[in-house]
Structure formats: C-alpha cells, structure tokens
Amino acid sequence: MSTRSTALFTDRYELTMLEAALRDGTATRRCVFELFGRRLSGGRRFGVVAGTGRLLHLLREFRFGDDELRHLRDDRVVDATTVRFLEDYRFGGTITGYREGELYFPGSPILTVEGSFAEAVVLETIALSVMNHDSAVATAAARMSIAAGDRPLAEMGSRRTGEHAAVAAARAAYIAGFDATSNLEAGRAWGIPTMGTAAHAFTLLHDTEEDAFRSQIAALGTQTTLLVDTYDIREGVATAVRVAGTDLGGVRIDSGDLPIVAAEVRAQLDELGATGTKITVTSDLDEYAIATLAAAPVDSYGVGTSLVTGSGTPTAGMVYKLVARQAADGSWVAVAKTSTDKVSKGGRKAAFRTLDAGTATQELIAVSDGFEQVETPAQHPDARPLQVTLVHDGEPDAAFEGVAGVAAARVHHARVREELPVRALALSRADPAIPTVYVDAG
Known part of the structure; x- marks a missing residue:
C-alpha cells in the first residue's frame, strides 16, 4: 500500500467512466466541471468554504504509483489501456474557486475545474470528500463563533x-x-x-x-x-x-x-x-x-x-457536475442535469457578491453559454469578485496551502463575515441570507 498517493481516494465509477471515454475517444474533450451546492444543508443561512488548502495538497499526491496500479490490475477495476493511461496521470488543467474561509450560497461556483474529461473527472470524489466535510464543520463553527461573541x-x-x-x-x-x-x-x-x-x-x-x-x-x-x-x-x-x-x-x-x-x-x-x-x-x-x-x-x-459532526449537518451537500464541454466539432456547449429536484445550471460562471455600504445583498453569478468568460470585475463595480486561481497548468498555488494558507483563510473569513446582513446571524432554520441571482454573461 502506498504511503503517499491519494489516487485511490476515489470511487470506482470515476475510473470506469474513464475507461469508456478512452475507448470511444471522448476522454480528450476539454471540459469544465463545477463544485457547488444546490442548497444550504440544514436550513443554514450561509455556508463557509473550507478544505481548499487540504485539497490542493492532496492533489499534489494524486498519482498512480506501482501499488495503486497493481491493485487496479489485480482487482480488474479497469482494462490494460486505462492502466497504461493512469501510469502517467497528472492533472494539467486549471482550478479556480472561492478562497478558503469565504462565504458561499446556493449555486456558488466554489470550485471550477478545467481540463480534459480524463484528467478532471477522476478528481470528483476526493474534491467532494474534502470540501463537503470541511465546509460542514466550518459552517457549524462559524455559527458557534457568532453565538459566542468575543x-x-x-x-x-x-x-x-x-x-x-x-x-x-x-x-x-x-x-x-x-x-x-x-x-x-x-x-x-x-x-x-x-x-x-x-x-x-x-x-x-x-x-x-x-x-x-x-x-x-x-x-x-x-x-x-x-x-x-x-x-x-x-x-x-x-x-x-x-x-x-x-x-x-x-x-x-x-x-x-x-x-x-x-x-x-x-x-x-x-x-x-x-x-x-x-x-x-x-x-x-x-x-x-x-x-x-x-x-x-x-x-x-x-x-x-x-x-x-457539523452540528447535525455532517455534510455540506455539495456536488461536482460537468457544466460545459467541447463538442465533436471543437465548439463549446453548456450542459446540465435537468432531472426533477436536481437541476443544475450549465455554462462557465463568474461569481461576484454585490454590496450595499459594505453589507452583502446578493450572490451574482454571470453564466456563459460557451467556454470564454467575458465578465470582469469592472463590469460589476458595486460587487466583490469571488474567484481566484488555485491551480494553474496543473500546479497548485502554494500560497493557499500549509500553515500560511490556514492563517490567511482565517483572516479572510473574519473579514468577509463582517459583510453578512444581520438576519444571517440568527441560528434558526431559514432561507439563505442573500439570494443567488444568475445573469447572462456578455
């Protein structure tokens, strides 16, 4: 058993999807995946993003070494072609997202993962396991901190x-x-x-x-x-x-x-x-x-x-969904799940928080039908941009990791929590403290 690799901290179907995509030729299609919550679990009025720095560290170790590959072969999880692909697996794409310690609301694009289908799909489970657990605890902790005062x-x-x-x-x-x-x-x-x-x-x-x-x-x-x-x-x-x-x-x-x-x-x-x-x-x-x-x-x-245990809400209920992909002709299309009660919003997104005299009023999300995101902070002068680059060309930004990353996240959380409207500080179950508003990019 490997003492360092995090590659098997995943679900089997991530790799069986990969195998099928390698067989039919869609594995190399460029894709945009998004990690978000459809709602705030437990009737919370806001959520707190946590786990980002841990995820970046785990991503560095997401490699299929000899032990991991041997297990896949011996257990016949995937075929020989897929095993050979995984021998050289490295995530080479880009991840943008909310800073750790940031507040989030329904639909907030907490992480946006861009890369080929093959390299992005296998990150689903580890991203969700980290972000769902840590964000649930952080949200409970923030509520306790508010209740405790000084x-x-x-x-x-x-x-x-x-x-x-x-x-x-x-x-x-x-x-x-x-x-x-x-x-x-x-x-x-x-x-x-x-x-x-x-x-x-x-x-x-x-x-x-x-x-x-x-x-x-x-x-x-x-x-x-x-x-x-x-x-x-x-x-x-x-x-x-x-x-x-x-x-x-x-x-x-x-x-x-x-x-x-x-x-x-x-x-x-x-x-x-x-x-x-x-x-x-x-x-x-x-x-x-x-x-x-x-x-x-x-x-x-x-x-x-x-x-x-998240004070009765042990998971943040986040999901990881494909929201845009290249078509066979190379053009970009927005995609989304539309089944009852689990509707997603397709398209690449830019997120902003509108403020009125320093108090948050809405989560503003600009949606692009294609891949290119045209919204800029200059187009929303009354709003604070929420996304930063966490991973560029496969390389995590070390500033968000380690002890320094934790300290920065703590400071950021204390600052952005001051933006919450008074109604967000109540402990009773209620709708989110601010609405999420979608607008078309452009």
Whole structure:
C-alpha cells in the first residue's frame, strides 16, 4: 500500500467512466466541471468554504504509483489501456474557486475545474470528500463563533470522529473562528494553538481531589484550569482556590445545568477572592447551548461532538457536475442535469457578491453559454469578485496551502463575515441570507 498517493481516494465509477471515454475517444474533450451546492444543508443561512488548502495538497499526491496500479490490475477495476493511461496521470488543467474561509450560497461556483474529461473527472470524489466535510464543520463553527461573541472557543472533538477527520475538523474550525484545539497533530500540521490540562481520570487517579489539584498545579502552575465537577462542584471550587490561591487561572465545568451552575461558581469564586479566575464550560455544547449561555458569567467554551459532526449537518451537500464541454466539432456547449429536484445550471460562471455600504445583498453569478468568460470585475463595480486561481497548468498555488494558507483563510473569513446582513446571524432554520441571482454573461 502506498504511503503517499491519494489516487485511490476515489470511487470506482470515476475510473470506469474513464475507461469508456478512452475507448470511444471522448476522454480528450476539454471540459469544465463545477463544485457547488444546490442548497444550504440544514436550513443554514450561509455556508463557509473550507478544505481548499487540504485539497490542493492532496492533489499534489494524486498519482498512480506501482501499488495503486497493481491493485487496479489485480482487482480488474479497469482494462490494460486505462492502466497504461493512469501510469502517467497528472492533472494539467486549471482550478479556480472561492478562497478558503469565504462565504458561499446556493449555486456558488466554489470550485471550477478545467481540463480534459480524463484528467478532471477522476478528481470528483476526493474534491467532494474534502470540501463537503470541511465546509460542514466550518459552517457549524462559524455559527458557534457568532453565538459566542468575543468569548474564546476551543475545539475538543477528536474522540468523536475518525483520526484524520479530527485533524481536518480542527483546521476547519480554526479558520471559521475557533481559537484553539486539543488535537496535537492539528497543531503540528496546521499551526493551530493547542490547549488542554486534565480530564476526570486524573482526579480519579488520586486518593483525593485535593491531591489531584496539587499535582496539576505543581506540574502546570497556578494559571492552569482545574476541572471542578468530578464530585461536588461547590466543594471542588473551594478546594481549587484553597490549593491554588486566588490567582488560580481557571476552572472548568463539564456537567449540570450550565447557566445556573456557572452563576453559582462565579459567585463562589468572587466570595473566595478569586475574582480573576475564569470559567470554562464544556459538556455537549452546540451553537444553541452557547447562545443560551450569552448572559451567563462564562469566559470560554470547549466544543466537541457537535462541532466535528457539523452540528447535525455532517455534510455540506455539495456536488461536482460537468457544466460545459467541447463538442465533436471543437465548439463549446453548456450542459446540465435537468432531472426533477436536481437541476443544475450549465455554462462557465463568474461569481461576484454585490454590496450595499459594505453589507452583502446578493450572490451574482454571470453564466456563459460557451467556454470564454467575458465578465470582469469592472463590469460589476458595486460587487466583490469571488474567484481566484488555485491551480494553474496543473500546479497548485502554494500560497493557499500549509500553515500560511490556514492563517490567511482565517483572516479572510473574519473579514468577509463582517459583510453578512444581520438576519444571517440568527441560528434558526431559514432561507439563505442573500439570494443567488444568475445573469447572462456578455
């Protein structure tokens, strides 16, 4: 098994389509594929693009090495001609799309993949698996960030999802407004600040709660955060302040009726003179629970299960569709699926967000029947262009990858979120915050 190639992170039918296209001669036709969502999953009012930098990195490793080719031959997935084609496979086309951290709405052309049918069709599954997962987490994270206001958020859901998904989720959450993660691999790989002190097991290990607190303080100092709800919370708070003194950094509450318990703990800390000790709450939080704590004396939140599963919406529901192709005579034609409930909009697209005094008013998408896109930012002076070149002639733009790419995406998200109209900030299910409007290019 290859330790680097990502080429088999795909569905079998991508390669069987390739085989058939190689047989009938259509594999070399130039095509435009588009990744978009027909709707916003879960009745969300906006979506957040995430995963782009990860996808670009995976694209660099999308090569069929000896192990991958051997599997295709041994399992008779495709014929010998297709295997020979895949030996030299390299994506040589162009990918444009929304910046990571950008907001999106129904129909937004989040990625546009241009190349031959053969080189573009096989990217469908890996593109969707990355963008659907990461964008779902980022959208949930943005909603939680809005609910939290200025209070810090920590991602701590690694134990609630797969090991690779955990790292991807931490990355997406950080882009969309979270401040730290408990996952060390996410910290190493993506430069995300990490946090964490002790779990209930550490308290239970010791003969008394006081012994556990003294041990933690001896190791981490008085600015650590002590978990005070293993036994009786009121007694735990009293013990924490007695052991650490009034300079104790923080306490964490992981159970109970959090608004009531947080108020009681705050009052107790103040009575004990620990007026600067902060309160962190965890315990199955989501954006709705965080919103109910807005008036509570809470200083920060830790979110796990709900975040890494998209807070009830584990996929963004994006699709990858052919929207334009060359005909047999070399001319370009727009194509689209037209079946009930799954209608697509054919044609190559340019996307803009119209603004009124800095507030987004609509997602404006100019559609070209052919291949050449004639719309330019100058034709929409009241709008912000949304697409950038991510891959040129098969080479990903390194500026969107790695730690620097994550940092840039986080900054971009914070900036564009300021454009949202007030109605977009509500947590209830509703129509998208702004409409998507299609116009003919030209």
